Amino acid sequence: MVADEGEEISKRPTIYDIAVLAGTSPSAVSSVLNGTWKKRRISVKLAERVSRVAEEQGYTTNIQASVLRRARSKIIGMIIPKYDNRYFGAIAEHFEARARDQGLFPVVTCTQRDPALEVEAAKELISYQVETLIATGATDPERITQICQAARVRSINLDLPGSGAPSVISDNYTGAMDLTDVLLDRCKEDLGWQGPLTFVGGRLSDHNTAERLRGFLDAQKRRGIDPQQAKVLALGYSADNSENALMSCETTGPTGLFINSTISLEGAMRWYRKQSAKQSNMIRFGCFDWDPFGEFLPGNVGMVQQDVETMLDRTFELIGSDAKPDNPVLVPCIFRPVRTEKRG
Amino acid sequence: MVADEGEEISKRPTIYDIAVLAGTSPSAVSSVLNGTWKKRRISVKLAERVSRVAEEQGYTTNIQASVLRRARSKIIGMIIPKYDNRYFGAIAEHFEARARDQGLFPVVTCTQRDPALEVEAAKELISYQVETLIATGATDPERITQICQAARVRSINLDLPGSGAPSVISDNYTGAMDLTDVLLDRCKEDLGWQGPLTFVGGRLSDHNTAERLRGFLDAQKRRGIDPQQAKVLALGYSADNSENALMSCETTGPTGLFINSTISLEGAMRWYRKQSAKQSNMIRFGCFDWDPFGEFLPGNVGMVQQDVETMLDRTFELIGSDAKPDNPVLVPCIFRPVRTEKRG
DNA sequence: CTCATTTGCGCAATCGATATTGCAGGTGAA
DNA sequence: TTCACCTGCAATATCGATTGCGCAAATGAG
Secondary structure (H helix, E strand, O other), X not given: OOOOOOOOOXXXXXXXXXXHHHOOOHHHHHXXXXXXXXXXXXXXXXXXXXXHHHHHHXXXXXXXXXHHHOOOOXXXXXXXXXXXXXXXXXXXXXXXXXXXHOOOEEEEEEOOOOHHHHHHHHHHHXXXXXXXXXXXXXXXXXXXXXXXXXXXXXXXXXXXOOOOOOXXXXXXXXXXXXXXXXXXXXXXXXXXXOOOOEEEOEEOOOHHHHXXXXXXXXXXXXXXXXXXXXXXXXXXXXXXXXXXXXXXXXXXXXXXXXEOOHHHHHHHHHHHHXXXXXXXXXXXXXXXXXXXXXXXXXXXXXXXXXXXXHHHHHHHHHHHOOOOOOOOEEEOOEEEEOOOOOOO | OOOOOOOOOOOOOOHHHHHHHHOOOHHHHHHHHOOOOOOOOOOHHHHHHHHHHHHHOOOOOOHHHHHHHOOOOOEEEXXXXXXXXXXHHHHHHHHHHHHHHOOOEEEEEXXXXXXXXXXXXXXXXXXXXXXXXXXXXXXXXXXHHHHXXXXXXXXXXXXXXXXXXXXXXXXXXXXHHHHHHHHHHHHHHHHOOOOOOEEEOEEOOXXXXXXXXXXXXXXXXXXXXXXXXXXXXXXXXXXXXXXXXHHOOOOXXXXXXXXXXXXXXXXXXXXXXXXXXXXXXXXEEEEOOOOOOHHHOOOEEEEEEOOHHHHHHHHHHHHHOXXXXXXXXXXXXXXXXXXXXXXX
């Protein structure tokens, strides 16, 4: 007998299935399950019956159908380069939490710092009908903005600014100045040495690196220190680059390093470990980025932690008040001093 | 004049808009834009015209509508507790990459180790019509499995096993044995001391912790060492818990710590730093988890890195071959020895 | 008992894309 | 010239949920 019993190959139940089982209409089921039933004057009795049947059948709304019909999707997207450091990890986590708080559905996707993937992911999110797209640390924010504009989707830049859309970024300049000041103080205090310091990691074409370098230079100039061009080792973000740059750089005697990110810090630590005991005692560094293990690393005088929560507060404020692309919103950083215990 | 010019308030163009502009039908536009046009015998000329118009108008397909109509959604979901450590970060990143390789659309969401959020997120992903849901490190895998089954969605457990769905996990027992062996070797070699070791972090009700503890105990027993009950400090995963547990534990003289995760390692390091120089020189530890900064921490003899790539290979194999809930697939871990340089 | 409201709910159109079917017009063989 | 067949495209039903509209029954006022 060829299955003719009207017996479906068990699929997901829809409002039509529930309607039949509850002896009512699909529209009643819909309004009960999406909470608009009071407005539609459905009786409590029917509402309860429908809810019970839906529960029994393991009903879940088909968001695709729902979003297709509704005016708003309530979906908010984010592209982010990586999940592999505390900064981006925290951004993704807080973004999701914040979005849920606002009754929005977050969708995050990471793009591996790959410009092509960035574009692909942005288009994908737009296909999902996101109402807003947050472009975090995009390699090419303008391109993302352009894609969003073509699709009439609001976009916001986070971490790296762009001119086409509102941006929220850290106050890199001030943070870098603070870090440089502490580093200089500690070099003087611990080593009796006054600079100039060495800048390690990042890319000068990158807005954040440029601003941090500016703060780094200004803080030294303000003290009458002449920062040397050769001491700026911004050859990229990878650990290897930083390690190699330091290796090929003459550093004997007291040394102070301004490390541009935790990834650069890995390279710096590899280099550090190769120094003689005597030399490594004469090294101090600060890092413009935070990692929980940073405070256990020898020579660390402090870390600049970007204030992710506030950055996301500002970002969601922008979403609420459709702002125009303006000057980037600058969020102050949090300085985390490190006082390494004196060791025997 | 009340806008009567048929002039829409600029919205996203649909295939209907493109069809009008290209002087053809919506169905032709659809097939051109989704690549089935050759099969549908659309002429190259028309295909090119449609593509050009679509490009000009910044058209992107509405996935909601597309998925609604199609048989398969090609969406694959993952829930994951956190993004804030290398392990979960790597899982999320590789999952996304793998999914894209297979032509699937990944959607990842983090659940903050909150059972309620876990359930909510799972239901949300099911609403998105995911074809498969990967539950990573779920606090209650069985509950997730149950929800997925009710919705006729395939599910797979990753990192922590469950009985209702296929599971892929690390070979915690063997990894723990290896780590314990190395730790014992190094304690003997460096300190002339033979244990017993201390186990720090995790929860005994947690499958992974239980397995690691078993390996930890067996490795010691095999050497004729009697592991003491009081040396098992598995009071939770937080850094504070581990720090406090160690503080309240009498540890003077040679000490060997088996640290159950990087989060516990943070606590252990805070404790470590409070020890006298003399005492801290008599501490060795190994960590069942990997972090790039681990190798720079004093006393570290090695880290067990879970083989995320292979775990995801196995996971996607399971997706391909709709396997039954069986014994968990065990993936061997990678041992990363640490040779700290002798310091002055 | 009549008429106006209110209550409770169903009908049917709709969102945008897909896939089956159908239907002209053209081509080639007999 | 006739007819089978192919080419190129359009019409149309459909996926599941939402929502404006309308209508019958219940209720209340007079």
